[in-house]
Amino acid sequence: MNIIETHSLSKFYGKERGITDVTISVKQGEVFGFIGPNGAGKSTTIRTLLGLLAPNSGEAMLFGQSILENGHELRRRIGYLPSEVDYYAEMTSRELLEYHANLYGLENGGEKIRELAHYFELNLDRPISDLSFGDKKKCAIIQTVVHEPELLILDEPTSGLDPLMQNRFFELLESRNSKGTTIFFSSHILSEIQRLCDRAAIIRGGEITAVEDITTLLAKQMKKVRLVLASDTKLELPEGAQNQQWLGNKVLFDYVGPTKDLLQWLGRQEVVDLTLSEPDLESIFMNYYRR
Amino acid sequence: MNTVLFSKELKRNRKNTLIWTSIVLAFTLMILSIYPSFSHMGEDMVKLMSSLPEEFAKAFGMDEATWSSIIGFYATYYGIYVTLLMGIYTASTGATIIGKEERDGTAEFLLTRPISRGIVAGTKLAVLGALFIIIYLAQTLVAVIGMNLFGSEIAWDAMAAMHVHGFFLIAFFTAAGVLMGSFLSVKLNYMGPIVGMIFGSYFLNAIASATESVEWLAYLSPYHYLPLTLDQGALEPNLVACGAFAVLTALMVWVGYSRYLKRDILG
Numbered sequence: 001m002n003i004i005e006t007h008s009l010s011k012f013y014g015k016e017r018g019i020t021d022v023t024i025s026v027k028q029g030e031v032f033g034f035i036g037p038n039g040a041g042k043s044t045t046i047r048t049l050l051g052l053l054a055p056n057s058g059e060a061m062l063f064g065q066s067i068l069e070n071g072h073e074l075r076r077r078i079g080y081l082p083s084e085v086d087y088y089a090e091m092t093s094r095e096l097l098e099y100h101a102n103l104y105g106l107e108n109g110g111e112k113i114r115e116l117a118h119y120f121e122l123n124l125d126r127p128i129s130d131l132s133f134g135d136k137k138k139c140a141i142i143q144t145v146v147h148e149p150e151l152l153i154l155d156e157p158t159s160g161l162d163p164l165m166q167n168r169f170f171e172l173l174e175s176r177n178s179k180g181t182t183i184f185f186s187s188h189i190l191s192e193i194q195r196l197c198d199r200a201a202i203i204r205g206g207e208i209t210a211v212e213d214i215t216t217l218l219a220k221q222m223k224k225v226r227l228v229l230a231s232d233t234k235l236e237l238p239e240g241a242q243n244q245q246w247l248g249n250k251v252l253f254d255y256v257g258p259t260k261d262l263l264q265w266l267g268r269q270e271v272v273d274l275t276l277s278e279p280d281l282e283s284i285f286m287n288y289y290r291r
Numbered sequence: 292m293n294t295v296l297f298s299k300e301l302k303r304n305r306k307n308t309l310i311w312t313s314i315v316l317a318f319t320l321m322i323l324s325i326y327p328s329f330s331h332m333g334e335d336m337v338k339l340m341s342s343l344p345e346e347f348a349k350a351f352g353m354d355e356a357t358w359s360s361i362i363g364f365y366a367t368y369y370g371i372y373v374t375l376l377m378g379i380y381t382a383s384t385g386a387t388i389i390g391k392e393e394r395d396g397t398a399e400f401l402l403t404r405p406i407s408r409g410i411v412a413g414t415k416l417a418v419l420g421a422l423f424i425i426i427y428l429a430q431t432l433v434a435v436i437g438m439n440l441f442g443s444e445i446a447w448d449a450m451a452a453m454h455v456h457g458f459f460l461i462a463f464f465t466a467a468g469v470l471m472g473s474f475l476s477v478k479l480n481y482m483g484p485i486v487g488m489i490f491g492s493y494f495l496n497a498i499a500s501a502t503e504s505v506e507w508l509a510y511l512s513p514y515h516y517l518p519l520t521l522d523q524g525a526l527e528p529n530l531v532a533c534g535a536f537a538v539l540t541a542l543m544v545w546v547g548y549s550r551y552l553k554r555d556i557l558g
Contacts, residue, residue, distance in 0.1 A: 013555075013557075047556070050402075050403055051402075052398075052399065052402060052403070052555070052556040053555045053556065053557075054553065054555060071407065071408075072405050072406055072407040072410070073405065075403055075404060075405045076405035078403070080403045082399050082400075084396065086395060086396025086397055086399070086400070087397060087400060088303075088395075088397055089395075090303070099295070099299060100400075100404070102295045103293075103295055103296070103404040103405065103406065104404065104405060143400075
């Protein structure tokens with residue numbers, strides 16, 4: 001069963017493009033990545049999925065039902081984490097989360113809130129106006145998961161979280177997913193998508209450029225390679241290397257191809273130092289998804 | 292209606308309501324408490340009145356009855372200040388009570404909970420109604436107490452008519468605020484347009500009352516149809532106008548509500 005299904009979903013803000021013909025489907029229990037640079041249309045897609053925006057054409061179905069017709073009932077089954085967190089400044093985190101729990105009619109909300117606040121090390125009694133961005137994000141994460149939804153829709157969920165909290169958050173997501181929760185994970189950070197997702201859609205300029213299994217995506221992924229060699233003799237770089245730049249005994253190049261082949265080639269060289277890094281998304285799109 | 296949202300919204304508006312209600316009540320009491328000083332001046336005030344330009348007295352609804360009875364004295368200030376203050380508070384609340392969530396960025400939180408947008412808007416309008424009733428009833432109650440404390444031989448019929456007109460006037464301005472809030476940007480500061488609308492309405496009627504050549508201006512003002520000033524110490528309720536304004540009020544609220552249901556929440 002598809003938990004999320006969109007057909008030719010388009011949204012324009014006046015004449016300005018939001019998204020065009022977005023068609024995706026997310027299966028039950030899947031962790032689905034939604035990746036694209038800032039301004040690509042990720043948040044517009046999510047807002048349309050949630051019924052905050054009315055599409056100009058196409059349709060969005062959650063759990064097989066139209067969000068525009070049964071939105072309030074469907075939202076009971078969803079946990080949504082927005083990218084920008086704005087809450088009622090006059091409330092404390094506890095008041096906000098209890099308000100959230102009351103709107104969902106949670107019976108033991110207080111206990112669950114305390115458990116999650118302990119897990120994320122969030123002081124519940126500080127006013128929201130005094131919270132750092134990271135603490136607001138923790139508060140947002142708790143309100144996203146506390147009612148144990150069947151579907152989590154996460155929009156840039158890790159921004160503002162320190163690495164320790166990011167890790168705890170990923171562990172929580174993995175635990176929820178193992179119990180059957182479907183996760184729609186929007187991000188512009190490829191490594192996050194790699195860690196969690198089974199499949200991912202790539203959106204650029206408001207259009208879906210590709211929907212791939214993560215393994216396929218990884219195979220196509222470009223890596224930035226920086227080598228410091230023992231001598232300054234220019235080597236023949238491996239097949240798949242491009243955009244090479246030599247500076248004495250240092251070489252910088254982009255590599256596209258099987259990682260195994262790169263490692264074998266590296267094994268044959270006298271390498272003093274090696275740095276492999278993730279290219280920015282725009283580079284990936286420019287190299288692999290140009291249309 | 293959602294009771295969780297209703298109680299939270301009431302709490303959220305508590306401070307503002309308390310401030311505005313206190314101002315209106317203090318003002319009402321102040322007006323009534325100074326009446327005995329004026330009434331002792333009796334004939335001197337009548338003489339002073341006769342020295343004022345007739346147009347000026349007409350514009351502000353003053354005549355001899357203004358100084359000879361507490362209800363006449365109260366009517367002058369009720370029209371000028373009390374309804375303006377209450378109207379500004381309820382209309383500005385009406386303009387922002389729904390849009391405030393969008394302006395503050397909390398709409399995304401509220402509208403992704405399991406409540407329909409219709410229930411959210413309906414509940415917020417119910418809160419607006421409750422706040423309106425609170426300030427209106429509190430002011431009426433304090434006015435009645437003040438009349439008894441500081442006046443005698445009170446024309447209760449005229450006072451009832453004045454407050455019934457006041458009710459429909461303020462309700463009309465409140466609904467106009469709701470309508471304004473649904474059409475204009477949520478980031479706009481509504482206070483200016485609202486003060487302009489209410490003061491403008493009042494002064495259109497005042498100018499029309501004072502100057503025969505622009506009498507027609509009065510037709511543009513709701514104060515013309517629902518007068519708050521006495522004519523020779525008396526005032527009859529205009530029930531037809533009350534009914535018409537009730538329909539207009541309901542219509543404006545409905546349009547505002549309907550627009551909110553279809554609005555994109557941009558966050």
